[in-house]
Amino acid sequence: MNTCIxxxxxxxxxxxxxxxxxKVIGFANGTIPMATSPVVINSKQDVDKLVxxxxxxxxxxxxxxxxxxxVAVIAKGCDSRNIVTHIVENQVKRDQIHIIGVPCTGMINKKKIEALFGDDIIEFTEDGDTLNVKSSTREETLNKKEYLRDNCTLCMHRNPVVYDDLAGDLVQEQTLENPYPDVDRIEAMDADAKWQHFQELTQNCIRCYACRNACPLCYCPTCFVDESGPQWVGKGQNKTDVDTFHFLRAFHCAGRCTDCGACVEACPMDINVRDFTRKLNKDSFEMFGWEAGLDITKRPPLDVYSPGDPNAFIK
Amino acid sequence: MMGNLLEHMGIEKDRVHFSWISSAEATKFVDVVKEISDKVRAIGPNTKFVKDYI
Amino acid sequence: MKFITIDKKDWAKGIEKSRETYRLFGPVKEKNGFLIKSLDNDMLPDMEYHDSVLSAKSVLFPQSEKMMTTSLDESRDGHHIMNRADADYSPRAVIGLRPFDAKAIQLVKLNFDTKEYRDPYWCDAYEATTFVGLGINKPGFYDFSTSAGSGPFNEEGLDVLLADMDDTYLAKVLTDKGQAYMDACGFKTQADAKESQALIDVLKKEAQKNIVSRIHTDKLKEKTTLELHEAPFWDDIAFSCINCGTCTYVCPTCWCFDIQDETKQKTTSRFKNWDTCMSPLFTLHTTGHNPRDTKTQRVRQRFMHKLKYFVDKYDQGTMCVGCGRCVKSCPVNIDIREVCNLMNAYEKQE
Structure with missing residues (x-):
């Protein structure tokens, strides 16, 4: 991945x-270790800012x-799938966007790496699969494969699904015996244990809505939690209101989520909000044989009626 | 899928029911409502997803 | 100034003893990092803690706070008349407070406790609280407090400043409130003032040396508001912003709140909730018009408020104490240090 830049x-x-x-939309180096920031490049002189x-x-x-x-945009596998979703949902036209595809070998789990050190990380470099991480007291060499984000370890679409240019050689896709082990773990619990799991999951949520705002699916002009005439959801820290937000945010992503992990990446409280959306992804796959963002000609399953849709749930 | 997600979050399966009943299907309506109330009664009062204080 | 030596072996016992008269708050390690929380039952403050994700402002200014309540039942006396909600304003103490958080509370006080208006919820909580700070021997990578009017051993806003001396804590008692808390803990072993101050000075000097990151604020006051407001860099800064509220919620000095009424059956209550200028809803008028409708306007507002309007209005430096939390937590790495330096150095091109 280092050479593709x-x-x-x-x-x-x-x-x-x-x-x-x-313009070209890509990433630029951040001001702190392990950070990059989305950037827009308007002129040829500035392309060296891209990383x-x-x-x-x-x-x-x-x-x-x-x-x-x-605009041109740099797209990993998941980004490209969300661009497809955008095109299908009329958020952008295919001919308005030039996709620079980047085959991806996964993004790192920053919180997991931070947790290895007792103090702040002051330097981070990578070379292929080797990560060199330095804190003020010690230095570690890590294998990237062991520090991937959860969604990246379960990713089966590392290569962009649609692109105009490719910035690197296509990578081998992962084959997984079970792509949803995390969902299975929760499904195996009884109702009370499930409830407990989600109560603890969102316990420290501060409702900053970073998960929603980092999500490419969340483009409603006014989100249901921001409706004020009439208001739909309480705005305080009442747990039921917090959970209502999480539940409905996830449901709005049903059949559209590509499990890109941006929500978890953005969360300042390190909440794995994917626990909500992953169930919907699994159901979409099992009920409709559907994975979001793979086909520019097909609308998401909850958008269209098909005589073959499962209807056992309805009496 | 919504029912599944609710169940996934720990809301008992028998609490949420979906049905399609025409205005001409009075007996079906009665049967469905009976079935729902029996099932919900069997699980007892719901405490989850309830805004309990103001 | 009085100094007290506390043997770490006696620490837990003393803190436990203070529980008889104080409600305690302090750093707690949770799955998602350190948080400043109410220390229930036998929980002790985690004094080895790293910077907490959220600041200590919630001790006085909870994210959701019930202000008033009333009954809508017309058969009751006083129905439909809002009364202040019951709240516990018995003495409380925050243990292990970061000095920059204490300074931040002093800045927040400028807003909640003025000659004309006094927020009773915040002020009553403030008066009930004893602030027991812990000097930071090893400042974190994100700390730039020394150039933001605070520092690792800054005493402003504290009642007691603790310095970690390995086997002991050296407590510098700064106020009567602080003395009362030390008494409640039973910490009495007085230390020599001159010697103790010298010891703290050594730690302070060492700690300050470790803070390498800084902001420049010297020219902010002389800049013209309008020129800064119209500076060309705001679109670039705002491009990556996703308009979440992370920066404002982790910030120890962001004091904005929203008031909401909630009703259930015959009871209605009025709540004060943290609000964020990053949200379009923050400025949305009932007419539907929104004076701060674009992302750039909102991002600019946050920085202009902290680094220009506040500076001009209060003449107490910037509304940033250099804790570095927003720098660390921002999902897209918008860095207030860079923005501040950009603003400070900005000269309008003719």
């Missing part, structure tokens, strides 16, 4: 120079809406 810059530079796109590494965990599909003119 030269290719990304080369493509971006060419696109801007030829006037094929007005791509294992810390680019946000989803850039979230930045392509409402742009004037044609």
């Amino acid at each position: 030269n290719k990304i810059r080369e493509i971006a530079s060419k696109l801007l120079e030829n006037g094929e796109v007005e 791509f590494n294992s810390t680019c965990g946000l989803n850039l599909a979230n930045y392509v809406r409402n742009q004037k003119g044609k």
